[in-house]
Amino acid sequence: MAIYCSYTSVANNMNKLILHLLMIIGLSSCGQDLKCSDFKNGKFLIPGDSIYPISSIIIRKDGRQVEWEKVGDSTHAIIKYLDDCNWILTYDTELNELDELEQLINDSGGVKVEVLEIKGDTLFYNGIFKNDTLLFEQPGTIIKLK
Template sequence: MKKLIILCLLLNGLTSCAQDLKCADFKNGTFMTPGNSNFPYQGTIIRKNGKQIEWSTQSSDTTQINIKYLDDCNYVLTYDTELNELDELEKLINDSGGMRVKVLEIKGDTLFYNGLLQNDTLRFEQPGLMIKVN
């Protein structure tokens, strides 16, 4: 019985020392995005001061994105037209007011979100996740 109590106390101590990240912890830093069925390549994101730089393992091209925070857990992403030559999808996103992102949950170092692209004729939702690297 003593061993069980000691084990419970040890496990409780270890879990209580784990860092609880919040939405604000994902405003700056380096993140990894695993590939999925819509975009099969892993990506890297660096965020700092309302700017985001993205690149995938597929290419060395970078994409510059502006982040407008509505609050700590909701923001809008638009492509930086001064630093990027936009493709048709990126133009559509910007013309629609950007990709609206809502944080759904944070588990450990992973943020789960839902992105929404919506205009008068289109509604597209894209769930995803970002893993904080540092």
């Protein structure tokens, strides 16, 4: 028994195979999780939660952060990266008039942020503020917008 394959059917099958491979590669690259370093620069959303119900937008660039809870009300911060997944946030005294809590945070060395997990475009973190008499931990999320 002889098997007959025409050049056309082989070419069609090769085209289908290539098309399927390209689709698989394209779909798998679209759904990749981000890395800690992807949260160093860009535009982000910190959604409100049960502890602090107000959402805010932040823009990060080159170790600096500007945060808006409402239009016209911004807070400037300095980010000192310990590594890609851990950093210390302090308030910028040149661009902000610090309230009592912000001054206490700065005087105590800032808020240490530890990344717990990244799923898709969302970073889950734990913020830790500590000095000689206080220890405060607050979990949160940061969603990458751009």
